[in-house]
Amino acid sequence: MRKGALVRLLAVGLALVMVSSCAVRTDQIARDPNTVRIALNGWVGYEASAEVLAYILREEMGYEVQLMRVSEQPSWQALDQGVLDVIVENWGHEDLMELYGPEGNGTVVDGGPNGNEGVIGWYVPAYLQEEYPEITTVEGLKEHTDLFRTAETGDRGEFLGGAPGFVTQDQGMINAFDLDLEIVYAGSEASQITEVRRRYANEEPVLFYFYDPQWLQEELDLVRVDFPDYEEGCADDLSSVPCDYPAYELNKIFRAGFVETGDPAYRFLDNWTWTNADQNRVAQMIADEGMDPTDAAEVWVEENPDVWRPWIPEGFEPAG
Amino acid sequence: MAALTRPATGGSGEVGGAAGPRASGGLVTVLTNRWLQALAAIAVLVIGYLVFRSLGSPAWAGPFPTGIGDRFMAWLDGVYAWIVANRNDSPLFLYGFNYVSVGLGSAVVLINRVLDLLTWAGVTAIGVLGAWRVAGWRVALLVLVTFAVFALTGLWNESMTTLALIITSVLIALVFGIPLGILAGRSEVFYRGIRPVLDFMQIMPAFAYLLPFVLLFGIGNPAAAVVTAVYAIPPAVRITALGIREVPKGAVEATTSLGSTPWQVLTKVQLPMAKRTILLGVNQTIMLAVSMVVIASVIGAGGLGDAIYQALSKVNVGEAFQAGLAIVMLAIAMDRVTGAVGHGAHTPNIAPRFQLPVLGAGLIAVIVVVTVARAMGARGWPRELSVDLSAPVNAFYDAVQAAIGAFTATLSEWTLTWVLSPLSELLTGSPWWLVVIVATALGWIFSGWRAALVSGASFVVIGLLGVWVNAMDTLSQVLVASLVTVALGVVVGVLMSRSDVFATILRPILDAMQTLPPFVYLIPAVALFTIGRVPALVAAVIFALPPVIRLVNDGIRGVPAPTKEAALSQGSTRWQLLSKVELPMARGSLLLAVNQGIILVLSMVVMGALVGAGSLGFDVVFGLAQNELGLGLASGLAIVCLGLFLDRVTQGRRAPRA
Numbered sequence: 001m002r003k004g005a006l007v008r009l010l011a012v013g014l015a016l017v018m019v020s021s022c023a024v025r026t027d028q029i030a031r032d033p034n035t036v037r038i039a040l041n042g043w044v045g046y047e048a049s050a051e052v053l054a055y056i057l058r059e060e061m062g063y064e065v066q067l068m069r070v071s072e073q074p075s076w077q078a079l080d081q082g083v084l085d086v087i088v089e090n091w092g093h094e095d096l097m098e099l100y101g102p103e104g105n106g107t108v109v110d111g112g113p114n115g116n117e118g119v120i121g122w123y124v125p126a127y128l129q130e131e132y133p134e135i136t137t138v139e140g141l142k143e144h145t146d147l148f149r150t151a152e153t154g155d156r157g158e159f160l161g162g163a164p165g166f167v168t169q170d171q172g173m174i175n176a177f178d179l180d181l182e183i184v185y186a187g188s189e190a191s192q193i194t195e196v197r198r199r200y201a202n203e204e205p206v207l208f209y210f211y212d213p214q215w216l217q218e219e220l221d222l223v224r225v226d227f228p229d230y231e232e233g234c235a236d237d238l239s240s241v242p243c244d245y246p247a248y249e250l251n252k253i254f255r256a257g258f259v260e261t262g263d264p265a266y267r268f269l270d271n272w273t274w275t276n277a278d279q280n281r282v283a284q285m286i287a288d289e290g291m292d293p294t295d296a297a298e299v300w301v302e303e304n305p306d307v308w309r310p311w312i313p314e315g316f317e318p319a320g
Numbered sequence: 321m322a323a324l325t326r327p328a329t330g331g332s333g334e335v336g337g338a339a340g341p342r343a344s345g346g347l348v349t350v351l352t353n354r355w356l357q358a359l360a361a362i363a364v365l366v367i368g369y370l371v372f373r374s375l376g377s378p379a380w381a382g383p384f385p386t387g388i389g390d391r392f393m394a395w396l397d398g399v400y401a402w403i404v405a406n407r408n409d410s411p412l413f414l415y416g417f418n419y420v421s422v423g424l425g426s427a428v429v430l431i432n433r434v435l436d437l438l439t440w441a442g443v444t445a446i447g448v449l450g451a452w453r454v455a456g457w458r459v460a461l462l463v464l465v466t467f468a469v470f471a472l473t474g475l476w477n478e479s480m481t482t483l484a485l486i487i488t489s490v491l492i493a494l495v496f497g498i499p500l501g502i503l504a505g506r507s508e509v510f511y512r513g514i515r516p517v518l519d520f521m522q523i524m525p526a527f528a529y530l531l532p533f534v535l536l537f538g539i540g541n542p543a544a545a546v547v548t549a550v551y552a553i554p555p556a557v558r559i560t561a562l563g564i565r566e567v568p569k570g571a572v573e574a575t576t577s578l579g580s581t582p583w584q585v586l587t588k589v590q591l592p593m594a595k596r597t598i599l600l601g602v603n604q605t606i607m608l609a610v611s612m613v614v615i616a617s618v619i620g621a622g623g624l625g626d627a628i629y630q631a632l633s634k635v636n637v638g639e640a641f642q643a644g645l646a647i648v649m650l651a652i653a654m655d656r657v658t659g660a661v662g663h664g665a666h667t668p669n670i671a672p673r674f675q676l677p678v679l680g681a682g683l684i685a686v687i688v689v690v691t692v693a694r695a696m697g698a699r700g701w702p703r704e705l706s707v708d709l710s711a712p713v714n715a716f717y718d719a720v721q722a723a724i725g726a727f728t729a730t731l732s733e734w735t736l737t738w739v740l741s742p743l744s745e746l747l748t749g750s751p752w753w754l755v756v757i758v759a760t761a762l763g764w765i766f767s768g769w770r771a772a773l774v775s776g777a778s779f780v781v782i783g784l785l786g787v788w789v790n791a792m793d794t795l796s797q798v799l800v801a802s803l804v805t806v807a808l809g810v811v812v813g814v815l816m817s818r819s820d821v822f823a824t825i826l827r828p829i830l831d832a833m834q835t836l837p838p839f840v841y842l843i844p845a846v847a848l849f850t851i852g853r854v855p856a857l858v859a860a861v862i863f864a865l866p867p868v869i870r871l872v873n874d875g876i877r878g879v880p881a882p883t884k885e886a887a888l889s890q891g892s893t894r895w896q897l898l899s900k901v902e903l904p905m906a907r908g909s910l911l912l913a914v915n916q917g918i919i920l921v922l923s924m925v926v927m928g929a930l931v932g933a934g935s936l937g938f939d940v941v942f943g944l945a946q947n948e949l950g951l952g953l954a955s956g957l958a959i960v961c962l963g964l965f966l967d968r969v970t971q972g973r974r975a976p977r978a
Contacts, residue, residue, distance in 0.1 A: 040630075042633050043633065044633065044634055047630075047633070066622075068539075068540060068620045068622070069617065069620065069626050069629055069630060070539060070618075070619065070620040071618075071944070071945045072945075073945060073946055073947045074534060074539055074619065074620070074944075074945075074947070075539075077404075077534065077539060077947070078538070078539040078540065078620065080404070080407070080408075081407070081538040081539060083538055083539050083540050083620075084539075099404060099405075104405075105404075105405070105408060107408070150850075150852075151732070151733040151736040151737050151741075151852075152736060152850075152851075152852040152853070152932075154741070160851070163945070164938065164941045164942040164944075164945040164946065165945035165946065184851065184852060184932060184934070185929075185932060185934055185938050185942075186851055186931070186932050187929045187930040187931055187932050187933070187934075187937075187938055187941060188632070188842075188930045188931070189633060190632045190633055190634075190635050190842075190843055191842065191843060191846045191851055191855075191930060191931040191932060192851070193635050194635055194843055194846045194847050194851070195846055195850065195851040195932075197635075198725070198846075198847055198850065286634060287634045287635070287636075290634075290636055290638075290639070290710065290711070290714070293630075
């Protein structure tokens with residue numbers, strides 16, 4: 001008797017599943033309405049942008065904002081899967097644009113420049129340049145690679161690589177310029193910065209991958225090594241790259257579905273552009289002064305209304 | 321990452337028993353013999369390496385050729401590309417994985433919303449009253465303190481997200497784990513079949529399977545919940561199986577002979593009798609889930625793990641410590657509550673006729689608290705009322721760095737030059753077949769021919785995966801870290817067994833060391849020991865030390881008092897007592913301690929890569945960050961192979977684990 005009931009229950013359940021088994025897309029995960037989901041990539045400059053935008057969306061426009069911390073490549077995947085709405089600071093990644101952009105899956109859209117300019121390069125501390133003025137040229141660096149020897153690299157000089165998710169052509173540059181260097185991967189930006197700070201404090205030599213805008217640039221006096229300028233195509237073969245990194249015009253990446261809504265939140269993010277100085281101001285408050293990111297954003301927003309007021313879409317009335 | 325941290329209850333005792341027959345005088349000679357044999361094997365490797373170098377390193381004797389491995393990785397990358405291109409239209413996803421993914425993601429959001437709805441006051445009331453009901457007022461007080469830490473560190477919302485994730489993933493783990501455990505407990509064939517799978521799940525570094533799960537279930541909470549559940553299932557299965565098997569045969573036979581169906585035997589006899597053991601499994605599952613949600617923050621899981629991760633990106637040790645403290649408190653509180661359900665001690669004694677009224681009163685109290693709090697507009701704990709711990713912690717950290725930084729940096733350089741680099745050079749520079757032969761020989765010497773086969777096969781597979789050089793470098797790091805861990809662990813463990821006061825002071829420190837997410841102490845390790853392999857080694861030692869100390873302590877304390885008295889009355893010195901009586905008699909626990917130490921060191925390989933340890937760990941992290949499925953998975957599998965080798969060799973000829 002009870003068995004019969006059980007079977008019947010199962011049958012009904014199965015039928016229900018069959019009926020409801022329409023295609024499910026991952027963007028159907030329950031979420032709060034009015035929530036803007038922003039990717040939070042792993043460096044503080046990015047965080048500064050995201051926090052300021054989140055603050056204005058929350059406090060001035062009445063949206064809920066969710067910041068999700070993921071690395072660069074996975075955040076593109078998240079846009080593709082509909083889990084996130086926007087990446088606010090993108091460095092290059094043409095390959096991902098091909099994969100997910102209009103030519104590929106068609107799930108992401110280039111949102112245009114955010115006003116920040118990005119520089120990647122090889123850096124040494126200024127005190128090193130004072131002692132060896134020629135060290136910031138290719139020839140000078142070649143002569144002095146022995147300065148960077150450490151217990152970890154033995155006879156070769158040590159080049160401190162960037163975090164695993166970052167864009168890199170370092171090995172190609174080492175090969176092309178025939179430098180006696182070995183890359184040591186810090187494995188994360190935090191440990192790289194910790195090591196650079198430690199050596200800086202002891203005035204030890206250090207040569208490393210770094211970039212700008214980055215708050216540490218405000219704290220330490222760093223000099224960029226000069227390589228021949230980037231030209232179209234010179235970094236195509238990553239095993240030999242006879243040029244410097246390109247300058248990046250940093251841009252935003254939107255989820256295609258988010259753009260289609262034409263929501264004021266989208267129009268706000270689309271309107272947004274600011275400068276490296278703006279970003280560094282916020283980033284430094286967060287990282288150097290140890291301020292809570294939201295508080296840092298608040299300070300900037302209060303100081304610069306004339307900068308951000310124009311970003312708010314015309315005729316927008318905050319809900320509630 | 322506390323994979324095999326705590327052995328099943330009685331694990332050490334059981335092993336000690338198995339070692340019993342040879343625990344006397346014969347042991348020393350057998351051991352010395354074995355050590356001599358092992359030394360000979362290692363000498364062969366060193367001589368082989370030197371000969372090979374003097375021949376000018378011909379290619380036929382170099383590291384494993386990478387052709388096959390490269391093809392394997394390329395194939396995996398192809399799988400990755402296919403999934404990315406087809407995720408939005410393949411039925412496999414539209415009708416399969418996406419269902420799971422949407423369900424799980426929504427579950428986490430919903431639970432989080434319920435916790436939010438209850439307000440901080442309501443959650444605290446439920447937690448404290450519940451803890452009091454099942455575990456007594458002491459644990460209730462601990463739970464109260466835990467919630468206070470969440471609130472006062474300003475991490476209330478993050479803590480609730482973490483709680484929601486843990487609840488979701490523990491539920492999944494138990495829904496699959498307990499039935500599997502029951503099956504394994506009742507069927508020998510199934511048990512044998514599933515054990516290697518569980519071993520594999522526990523040794524495979526979580527980082528290595530993050531990317532595949534992200535591919536299948538999507539970034540953020542869904543994948544995080546699945547990954548956490550996968551990580552936390554093994555103890556639920558193992559311990560449930562153990563519990564069912566420990567039910568006395570007589571009881572089962574008696575019931576069967578009375579005409580019970582197998583279902584009745586299970587529900588009326590086996591499950592009730594195994595209840596306590598199964599609850600212990602639940603407890604372990606929860607503990608693993610707590611440690612995993614931190615790692616899952618790398619793929620976008622929110623909560624406390626995310627807070628730690630964020631603090632790290634700003635190199636703010638104090639802030640990371642704050643969130644780490646919240647995790648430690650959460651883990652300890654959950655451990656005590658679920659542990660109390662397991663052993664039933666301290667549960668308040670309430671007469672049956674009062675049980676319903678007490679429950680009712682509790683419910684009413686919670687409802688009142690929630691209503692009042694909501695009426696006052698409370699949700700999360702107000703941020704203005706939080707205390708900032710990060711400033712003093714950072715000051716302390718800076719002071720420590722200034723005081724001993726120069727010394728530790730020198731120590732680091734010495735370790736690199738004299739220990740790590742030569743060992744790495746020996747392993748990476750020797751002909752691959754010689755390394756395979758020596759590994760096989762070591763397996764045979766310590767654990768017999770089965771282990772020899774496994775050891776040899778593991779090394780060949782590593783070669784086939786195409787990551788030979790990195791794997792050998794990682795092996796050199798793991799060996800050194802394990803040696804340091806075991807040496808320190810034995811010394812501290814012996815000291816702990818000597819003094820009750822010391823033991824009492826040490827216990828909470830060990831608890832904290834075990835539950836503090838390694839993310840928190842990675843950066844201080846870099847600041848002190850300079851970037852590279854040494855800070856990774858230090859972090860691994862910190863992580864793997866607690867269980868080693870505990871097992872050594874337990875083992876020595878387990879030596880019967882009459883035996884010790886007999887030795888002392890015959891005029892043994894304290895040193896003789898330790899070396900001739902206590903340590904040999906605790907051999908089982910010591911072996912288990914060595915084994916656990918090594919496995920835990922191995923589980924830190926990927927974490928170590930975050931501070932510059934490079935090699936396999938870095939490739940796993942790199943694979944995750946750059947979407948290179950092939951590289952990440954192959955490196956992860958190689959770590960599993962190293963784990964198999966080290967596990968088999970150090971298990972010795974003792975009885976297999978439960």
